[in-house]
Amino acid sequence: MRRSLAVVSAAVTAMVVLAFLIPLAGMVKTLARDRVLVAAERDAQIFAQTLSPYMVDGDADDVASVVGTGELSGGGMLSIILPDGTVVGAPAPLDDGYRRAIEGEAFRQPLDGGEAIWVPIALSEKQGTAVIRVFVAKDLLTRNVGSSWLILGSLGIALVGLSALVADRLARSVVHPVQELSNAAHQLGEGDLSVRVDPDGPPEIVEVGEAFNRLAGRVGDLLEEERRNAADLSHRLRTPLTALRLEIESMPDRTERLADGLDELERTVDYVIRQARRPVREGIGALTDLGDVVEERVAFWGALADDQGRDWSADVQGGPYMVRVTREDAAAVVDALLGNVIAHTPEKAGFRVRVRANDGNVSLVVDDSGVGFTDMGLVRRGHSGTGSTGLGLDIVRRTAESTGGTLTIGEGPDGGGRVEVVFGRT
Numbered sequence: 001m002r003r004s005l006a007v008v009s010a011a012v013t014a015m016v017v018l019a020f021l022i023p024l025a026g027m028v029k030t031l032a033r034d035r036v037l038v039a040a041e042r043d044a045q046i047f048a049q050t051l052s053p054y055m056v057d058g059d060a061d062d063v064a065s066v067v068g069t070g071e072l073s074g075g076g077m078l079s080i081i082l083p084d085g086t087v088v089g090a091p092a093p094l095d096d097g098y099r100r101a102i103e104g105e106a107f108r109q110p111l112d113g114g115e116a117i118w119v120p121i122a123l124s125e126k127q128g129t130a131v132i133r134v135f136v137a138k139d140l141l142t143r144n145v146g147s148s149w150l151i152l153g154s155l156g157i158a159l160v161g162l163s164a165l166v167a168d169r170l171a172r173s174v175v176h177p178v179q180e181l182s183n184a185a186h187q188l189g190e191g192d193l194s195v196r197v198d199p200d201g202p203p204e205i206v207e208v209g210e211a212f213n214r215l216a217g218r219v220g221d222l223l224e225e226e227r228r229n230a231a232d233l234s235h236r237l238r239t240p241l242t243a244l245r246l247e248i249e250s251m252p253d254r255t256e257r258l259a260d261g262l263d264e265l266e267r268t269v270d271y272v273i274r275q276a277r278r279p280v281r282e283g284i285g286a287l288t289d290l291g292d293v294v295e296e297r298v299a300f301w302g303a304l305a306d307d308q309g310r311d312w313s314a315d316v317q318g319g320p321y322m323v324r325v326t327r328e329d330a331a332a333v334v335d336a337l338l339g340n341v342i343a344h345t346p347e348k349a350g351f352r353v354r355v356r357a358n359d360g361n362v363s364l365v366v367d368d369s370g371v372g373f374t375d376m377g378l379v380r381r382g383h384s385g386t387g388s389t390g391l392g393l394d395i396v397r398r399t400a401e402s403t404g405g406t407l408t409i410g411e412g413p414d415g416g417g418r419v420e421v422v423f424g425r426t
């Protein structure tokens with residue numbers, strides 16, 4: 001933007017300068033020509049007055065002694081044509097110009113090599129008319145015009161450059177605060193809620209900067225309040241969980257499976273509390289081996305699947321499969337997908353989990369042998385066709401999109417449901 005403003009200002013100034021310089025250049029050329037011709041006419045008139053007495057006496061030698069070779073101090077060539085046609089001074093043709101002058105007409109005659117000035121001198125009726133001719137060469141008519149044009153061109157270039165410089169300075173006062181706002185907005189988008197700007201520039205930009213600071217502060221306050229509320233709510237769950245653990249431990253026939261489930265529930269609550277208290281920027285740039293997480297979580301859900309008579313398998317060949325999420329977020333993705341299979345498919349409906357790498361991306365595919373998806377809008381947050389919270393697939397989608405990946409649901413090879421999560425490149 002700054003460069004564009006400078007270019008536009010330079011272009012506008014260049015057009016204005018050209019609009020003045022082109023006529024001015026023509027005027028300079030005309031003035032230089034007129035100055036030389038006026039001086040030549042003046043010289044012709046002076047010589048006409050000076051030589052009139054010599055011409056009246058008819059002494060050509062006296063005239064020649066005054067005229068000499070005819071070279072004038074201004075560079076012109078002086079010719080005196082006596083009434084009898086004798087040419088004194090510089091050579092001169094007795095052409096149509098001479099015939100017009102001999103008839104008493106004073107005028108300028110444009111020629112190929114310059115311009116001639118004819119001035120008649122009326123002598124006595126018996127002697128007739130003498131003629132003074134001053135020839136000015138073309139190079140004299142344009143003398144110093146080139147240097148004048150060079151000065152005008154340099155002045156125009158200097159004006160264009162000065163206007164571009166001034167426009168750049170003025171644009172900087174606008175663009176620099178806007179650039180700071182843009183950088184701060186990017187930082188805020190990346191999770192740095194402490195970022196603020198120093199409002200500067202025109203009043204409108206200052207107002208935007210102040211509004212941005214208020215917005216950033218308000219966003220930080222709202223997120224902090226949300227984290228506190230989520231942490232408080234999750235912490236309150238610990239009291240009934242503690243009571244439930246005491247009840248289970250007091251049961252004489254308690255099972256290890258029930259205790260393991262309670263341990264998992266407590267770990268989940270602890271994870272929710274940690275997530276609620278975690279700063280927004282924490283976790284950015286984390287790397288986790290998805291294959292390792294899948295093996296761990298499938299082993300947990302596999303025990304429940306065995307109780308329900310489900311066939312299941314986990315295919316995590318090769319690896320490692322590094323993804324840009326924390327281990328807890330990766331576990332939450334796997335838990336959400338397998339939890340949906342256990343909760344929303346008939347008993348004995350099997351499932352298969354596969355992890356693969358493709359062009360730098362990592363894909364997690366879960367196929368089940370249930371009835372498949374009847375509503376492809378299930379990835380919308382809060383939307384569920386079975387009366388659940390509808391947050392599971394939305395959590396999976398948001399986690400995938402945070403890495404630049406995608407979530408796709410469709411039909412598996414057995415006619416059941418298929419969920420494919422693609423994590424972006426590391």
